[in-house]
Amino acid sequence: MMVKRKMSQEITTETEPLAIEETTSSESKLRKNLEEIKTHEGVIGYIFRNSKSAAIDLKDPTKIIDYAVLSSSSIETGEELSELFDLGQIKNVVVEGKEAKVLSLVDNQNRISIFTEKNIDIAKLIKKLS
């Protein structure tokens, strides 16, 4: 629900990442990293959310809903796989499509999805965020 609320607002603001409710210092650091990553060539944008706040910043605002849904779905699928095979806490999920790919990370309460073009080295992004 929170994501939807944010998304509709994001469409109106378009260029600026939208933050909802208060942020903590660790979140600030994470978001700073995301902002930096977003400037890298081939990075399409990111979605950040936790129980208190959320932010979406994508180059193409028309894809916000599709990307947000994919972000949730990839993490949920990852969690289900982890539960079924007893793999413990999930760290990250990478889903590659024919045109782009998404890296989703779970860090405590924070869930982050970074959308990139196909040729981007995801391992570097993971390293940057960890």
Next chain:
Amino acid sequence: MANETYDLALESTLTEIQNICPDITHTFMFNEEGKIITNQKTPKKTISRIVASFEGMFEKAKAIGGFDYMALEASKGRVYVTKINDIHLVTVTSKKADIQFIDTVTRIIVPAVLRLLEKISPTPLKKLAEITEEKHEPEIIEETEEPAEEVSTEKQEEETVESEFQTEPQTHQLMVENLSGGFLGGLLVSSDTVNIDSTILTQWEELYENQKIEEVEIETFHGKTIRCKVKPIKDSKYDGKGVIQMPEKIQQALEIRKGELVRVKPIIY
């Protein structure tokens, strides 16, 4: 026959994947229609839940051009989902698994096996997946009305592929058929002899410089092997059908039954 071959070959591939890499804890395949191919090491209930979960994912992955690959890293292990044609290969590994090696297996070796299977038989992999759930329904020769032309094409392709592997003794995949003694209740059947196509025997004899083939090694897809004497099929009904007539005693020893596939190769002295 072709479908059964696919079925067994893929199951065998999954087993071999786990054999070569013990860090792979589970591996199975499914297609987007939800059909499953498994080597039975992963409970079907678990797989069904995963397939259902992926159905949603595939739909949503259209946002990035359609699903191609997924990698999950968790604290105690990893999961890789690779799309190969219409099939998705799921590989679950322990934390210590060699990522490079897993990547080679899932992205190079398995696709190569699937391509080879497609080359051997033109049957679409989609159809293979469909029959997998039905689980080894024995094919009844009499009811198969395949045109002779189609059978010969299949044979030609089999021979073409086999010619690429001439260093190994020439192996044939044959379907098990009961060998009984008819009215005499088995009195005329030797319990240590199997019957195969005379053309295969002739082919082997020509290949191995006219050496008479008197024994063969039979291997099941579960890895059991046995050596026994061989003679040509006498019953014209089975000649040229790609079957191996086998006495019940040998079937029991190999833990197989009529309708299953086995690999047969000549014993060369």
